Amino acid sequence: METLDLTPIARVAGSVKLPGSKSISNRTLLLAALAGGTTRVRDLLDSDDVSHMLSALGLLGVKIEPLGGRDFLVHGAGGAFPVKNADLFLGNAGTAFRPLTAALALMHGQYRLSGVPRMHERPIGDLVDALREAGADIAYLGNEGYPPLAIAPAEVRAGKVIPVRGNVSSQFLTALLMALPLTGEAVTIEVVGELISKPYIEITLNLMARFGVKVEREGWQRFHVAGGQSYVSPGEIVVEGDASSASYFLAAGAIAGGPVRVEGVGAASIQGDVRFADALAAIGARVAYGDNWIEVSRGDADKLKAFDLDLNHIPDAAMTLAVAALFADGPCTLRNIESWRVKETDRLAAMAIELRKVGATVEEGQDYLTVTPPERLTGGAAIDTYDDHRMAMCFSLVALGGVPVTINDPKCVAKTFPDYFDVFATLAR
Ligand SMILES: O=C(O)C1=C[C@@H](OP(=O)(O)O)[C@@H](O)[C@H](O)C1
Numbered sequence: 451m452e453t454l455d456l457t458p459i460a461r462v463a464g465s466v467k468l469p470g471s472k473s474i475s476n477r478t479l480l481l482a483a484l485a486g487g488t489t490r491v492r493d494l495l496d497s498d499d500v501s502h503m504l505s506a507l508g509l510l511g512v513k514i515e516p517l518g519g520r521d522f523l524v525h526g527a528g529g530a531f532p533v534k535n536a537d538l539f540l541g542n543a544g545t546a547f548r549p550l551t552a553a554l555a556l557m558h559g560q561y562r563l564s565g566v567p568r569m570h571e572r573p574i575g576d577l578v579d580a581l582r583e584a585g586a587d588i589a590y591l592g593n594e595g596y597p598p599l600a601i602a603p604a605e606v607r608a609g610k611v612i613p614v615r616g617n618v619s620s621q622f623l624t625a626l627l628m629a630l631p632l633t634g635e636a637v638t639i640e641v642v643g644e645l646i647s648k649p650y651i652e653i654t655l656n657l658m659a660r661f662g663v664k665v666e667r668e669g670w671q672r673f674h675v676a677g678g679q680s681y682v683s684p685g686e687i688v689v690e691g692d693a694s695s696a697s698y699f700l701a702a703g704a705i706a707g708g709p710v711r712v713e714g715v716g717a718a719s720i721q722g723d724v725r726f727a728d729a730l731a732a733i734g735a736r737v738a739y740g741d742n743w744i745e746v747s748r749g750d751a752d753k754l755k756a757f758d759l760d761l762n763h764i765p766d767a768a769m770t771l772a773v774a775a776l777f778a779d780g781p782c783t784l785r786n787i788e789s790w791r792v793k794e795t796d797r798l799a800a801m802a803i804e805l806r807k808v809g810a811t812v813e814e815g816q817d818y819l820t821v822t823p824p825e826r827l828t829g830g831a832a833i834d835t836y837d838d839h840r841m842a843m844c845f846s847l848v849a850l851g852g853v854p855v856t857i858n859d860p861k862c863v864a865k866t867f868p869d870y871f872d873v874f875a876t877l878a879r
């Protein structure tokens with residue numbers, strides 16, 4: 451196994467141009483592929499999750515022309531994919547797997563969707579149940595409730611209330627919202643249970659609106675799409691920088707001096723994870739925003755303030771706070787993060803194990819984590835990353851504590867940020 455030794459970093463400062471947002475890249479590709487007309491997509495993320503979406507759309511007969519750099523021209527298929535029989539491998543990309551499942555259920559074709567072994571342990575039953583309610587024919591090829599899936603031709607009708615559970619992943623609601631308007635019928639989607647990860651639904655609605663489909667919502671409970679709408683290319687979409695990827699650099703600025711500026715997201719962002727910067731401000735960091743940048747430096751105190759926060763709205767950036775807790779002046783509690791258990795790995799368990807390796811005392815609850823920072827970090831820990839890009843990225847912050855740290859299997863960052871460690875190194879001063 452490959453490993454990466456990080457040497458202690460005394461101070462960080464500088465500026466980082468962020469890679470494109472994963473959530474916006476994969477939604478934009480799918481909507482552009484389904485729309486009428488061509489869409490120029492600029493600054494698309496270059497990573498495994500997006501490669502899986504690109505190759506799937508290619509296999510489905512969508513023409514996507516590279517224009518140089520990270521710009522692409524997507525020739526929209528006007529509501530229906532040309533290819534009616536395909537085997538799609540989607541790695542561990544939730545933002546490809548869930549939305550494609552819903553869209554393909556409507557395509558009157560035969561499709562098989564699979565992923566890496568971990569994807570086959572990530573739940574999809576709530577989405578399949580909702581699609582079956584609308585008439586879809588979807589079978590489980592392995593365990594009930596999990597990928598891989600086989601989709602067969604069926605008449606999917608949206609013209610009634612479709613219930614979907616909202617408390618396991620918001621990606622199920624996102625998938626239904628993006629796909630069901632393709633039926634041309636009016637639809638109401640009703641969320642059962644408390645919806646988690648709400649800001650991701652705002653990304654979905656924002657992009658659907660740019661492609662010409664309006665959704666009316668009653669709080670977070672009911673979503674109405676009027677009939678007769680179809681996706682129409684807006685001409686061009688510029689992908690924002692990834693706000694979750696920004697969190698590692700912003701946390702570094704808060705811990706080890708700064709200023710650290712990220713370019714590509716700011717006050718005008720449509721991504722909920724920009725609110726990670728508010729969390730940093732609340733625990734003592736100095737934070738400034740422009741429309742398209744955020745800058746963070748350490749506050750007056752040497753340490754961050756201990757915190758107790760509900761982080762359900764920013765589940766991905768919350769992992770960065772779990773490691774930042776090592777630099778706080780007391781015990782820190784991260785609440786309402788049960789969805790961590792069904793992501794790239796069981797992140798609650800993995801985080802607890804690895805934080806203990808660097809000396810923290812950790813209490814792991816079913817949906818919370820309390821991290822008590824050690825007096826002094828344990829140097830030279832070898833951090834296991836569980837094939838989870840965010841485990842690898844957030845544990846790089848340990849090097850800011852004056853100790854070396856080894857990251858096992860650092861290449862797992864390829865899921866969303868292949869050159870993360872090179873970019874991180876540019877901030878060392
Ligand atoms: O819709 C999206 O783009 C995402 C939604 C979130 O998942 P959950 O809704 O499962 O929490 C997030 O963790 C994931 O990285 C991306």
Ligand SMILES: C=C(OP(=O)(O)O)C(=O)O
Pocket residue numbers: 542543544545766793794840866
């Ligand atoms: C949960 C994540 O990914 P996915 O889109 O596969 O759900 C993530 O990137 O942290």
